[in-house]
Amino acid sequence: MNHLLFTLAILGVFTLLNAYISRRFIAHLDIHLRYKRVFRLFLYLNLLGIFLYILARYYTNVPSWLYFLLSLPIGVLFLFFSTAVIYDITLFTLPMSHNRRNFFKRSLDITALATATAVTIKAIDNARFVELEKVDIQIKNLKKIYKIVQISDVHIGGLIDKEFIKNIVTRVNATQPDIVVITGDLVDTNIENAQEALDELKYLESKYGTFYIVGNHEYFHGIKEIIEYVKSLDIRVLENENVYIGNNGEGFNLAGVYDVFGYRKGVYIPHLNRALKGKKDAPTVLLAHQPRYIEEVREGVDLILSGHTHGGQLYPFKFLVQIVQPYISGLHQHNENLQIYVNKGTGYWGPPMRLGSSAEITEIQLIPKY
Numbered sequence: 001m002n003h004l005l006f007t008l009a010i011l012g013v014f015t016l017l018n019a020y021i022s023r024r025f026i027a028h029l030d031i032h033l034r035y036k037r038v039f040r041l042f043l044y045l046n047l048l049g050i051f052l053y054i055l056a057r058y059y060t061n062v063p064s065w066l067y068f069l070l071s072l073p074i075g076v077l078f079l080f081f082s083t084a085v086i087y088d089i090t091l092f093t094l095p096m097s098h099n100r101r102n103f104f105k106r107s108l109d110i111t112a113l114a115t116a117t118a119v120t121i122k123a124i125d126n127a128r129f130v131e132l133e134k135v136d137i138q139i140k141n142l143k144k145i146y147k148i149v150q151i152s153d154v155h156i157g158g159l160i161d162k163e164f165i166k167n168i169v170t171r172v173n174a175t176q177p178d179i180v181v182i183t184g185d186l187v188d189t190n191i192e193n194a195q196e197a198l199d200e201l202k203y204l205e206s207k208y209g210t211f212y213i214v215g216n217h218e219y220f221h222g223i224k225e226i227i228e229y230v231k232s233l234d235i236r237v238l239e240n241e242n243v244y245i246g247n248n249g250e251g252f253n254l255a256g257v258y259d260v261f262g263y264r265k266g267v268y269i270p271h272l273n274r275a276l277k278g279k280k281d282a283p284t285v286l287l288a289h290q291p292r293y294i295e296e297v298r299e300g301v302d303l304i305l306s307g308h309t310h311g312g313q314l315y316p317f318k319f320l321v322q323i324v325q326p327y328i329s330g331l332h333q334h335n336e337n338l339q340i341y342v343n344k345g346t347g348y349w350g351p352p353m354r355l356g357s358s359a360e361i362t363e364i365q366l367i368p369k370y
Helices: 002-024 033-058 064-091 098-126 162-174 191-203 216-220 223-232 261-265 272-276 291-296 318-324
Strands: 130-140 146-151 179-183 210-213 241-245 252-256 284-287 303-306 330-333 339-342 359-369
Touching: 002 033, 002 064, 033 064, 064 098, 130 162, 130 330, 130 339, 146 162, 162 191, 162 359, 179 303, 191 223, 210 252, 216 223, 216 261, 241 272, 252 272, 272 284, 291 303, 291 339
Parallel strands: 130 359, 146 179, 179 210, 252 284, 284 303, 303 339
Antiparallel strands: 146 359, 241 252, 330 339
């Protein structure tokens, strides 16, 4: 029932976006009526593709090539909608003289169509690459340097498969980390469909091990089963708890909480006090999937590692993300004692597109601050 309501709500929103593009963009283009009909037919087929994508994601198994084609329409619709909004606004600024207005109007039509097409192609190409982001973070009272490699928001399922994870593991191991952390949204399908890709995580290599917290998407696909399977891979799942990393007297605490989506579900609820209970007198790094969890942290934590936002994934979608998340990407000094780093996501959700936000593996060096 929840999936049905979600599907209907999503289709309702996308239908409204389609209508806006048709009435405020296509209708005003200075092209022959037959081409407008072709454009509108494309929009209807694109909307059908979104519906089939939702079915493919939650209810059926399809070949990867078909899944790729079905995953594109959401991104295409969003980029054309953004173009339509800019086009609509620009129309009001055109010169009022009839001849001049016609000239600028035709130029605007060509530019809008060319830009929307080029940006869509560029966004698809950008999603093929995962950058290695390197950042140094100074931590008070830290005794020695530690290297943490963070991956986040992999979203195993659909196009994120065994080969993708195998490549990520190879790149992570090449950095020779002290620990590896996975900050949520690792799995975005039923555990049966994710096992082959998850098994590749067994080959992650680090001095002190791999640690994982759940994100909001795990709640959609059987969070208990996902946690248990990840544990079977010799990966430590931090469930409102902490561990000590390093030799006694020169290490740091690594804590992790469930995602804030647990408040809505009523299970697997984040609890900071439990996560910090019994921690040693040493610097503390907290894994929390969503950056907005920082609002619940008052003391006892030096650094939060988060994900969730994908850095916006598709510009200008980041402006919508900023409404609910205090930080979108990168390193931020929240207050005098607390910093946060937000990973832009190692995979992607929905369309295989990225614009203005590259996927990343983060190589973090914790450095003593004197």
